[in-house]
Amino acid sequence: MTFPLYIFLIIYLVFLLVWLIFSFIGIYHMIKFGFLNFTTFFTVFIYIAISFLMLAVSYKYLIQIDWLMNVTIFGDLSSTF
Amino acid sequence: MLYLYRLPGHISGEKIIKVLRRDVFILIKKILLFLLLLILPLILFYLTVASIYPDILYGEISYPLFLLVVSFYYLFLWVFFFFSFIDYYLDIWIITDERIINIEQEGYFARTISEQRFYRVQDVTSETKGFFPTVLKYGNVYVQTAGAKERFFFQEIPNPDQVRDIIIKLVERSKAAHHS
Numbered sequence: 001m002t003f004p005l006y007i008f009l010i011i012y013l014v015f016l017l018v019w020l021i022f023s024f025i026g027i028y029h030m031i032k033f034g035f036l037n038f039t040t041f042f043t044v045f046i047y048i049a050i051s052f053l054m055l056a057v058s059y060k061y062l063i064q065i066d067w068l069m070n071v072t073i074f075g076d077l078s079s080t081f
Numbered sequence: 082m083l084y085l086y087r088l089p090g091h092i093s094g095e096k097i098i099k100v101l102r103r104d105v106f107i108l109i110k111k112i113l114l115f116l117l118l119l120i121l122p123l124i125l126f127y128l129t130v131a132s133i134y135p136d137i138l139y140g141e142i143s144y145p146l147f148l149l150v151v152s153f154y155y156l157f158l159w160v161f162f163f164f165s166f167i168d169y170y171l172d173i174w175i176i177t178d179e180r181i182i183n184i185e186q187e188g189y190f191a192r193t194i195s196e197q198r199f200y201r202v203q204d205v206t207s208e209t210k211g212f213f214p215t216v217l218k219y220g221n222v223y224v225q226t227a228g229a230k231e232r233f234f235f236q237e238i239p240n241p242d243q244v245r246d247i248i249i250k251l252v253e254r255s256k257a258a259h260h261s
Contacts, residue, residue, distance in 0.1 A: 005145060008149055012149045012152070015153055019160055025189055026167055029186070030170075061148050065148070067145075069141065
């Protein structure tokens, strides 16, 4: 069976969208229900900063992959690993 | 946002005595679990997969898949840790000179705010059970009110005995004011 490698990337992006929704919900709860103080804003800032860092590192590595490459599975297993 | 000077169901002239969250040890436990989940997959990977299939980081399919899985795992670990922190941070008990307020975040888009006036309080009990609660001085405080089916419950708060004493004093003062 042959399919383009970007199928995995699309699945990843769908999960990334779910992650973004979760992140938005978390930040919304902190801002809506947290006390108006330094800790609330600092926590939200740290969350956003580390999230950006993780996304940037992921992007740096994922951009190097040729996602248009076709992949064959259940044909020659030796090329899979 | 929640303002300390404008509490839910604000009573004019009300003074805040204490704002409580779960003991900091509960937060440390969450952080330790997060760190474990952060490091453990790396150790397991290098001890098992990388030694059995050393080519996994060079395969045409396995390498991109590996990157996607690692990115997915750490992004979701991070957001779940954030959720865990929110659960700790947004659960608050506020003791004022008039009442006790419990603000509890029950998952997402579910928030309970309850209060008890001191003149309705009948019994206050503190409880410290277990090794860590005894050593680190945290535990529960139960406040029983007249006619209430459920007791008001301060969960895993620092210095529960001290909090119980504060509530008892405020209850006595409130009842004396109501009788006079």
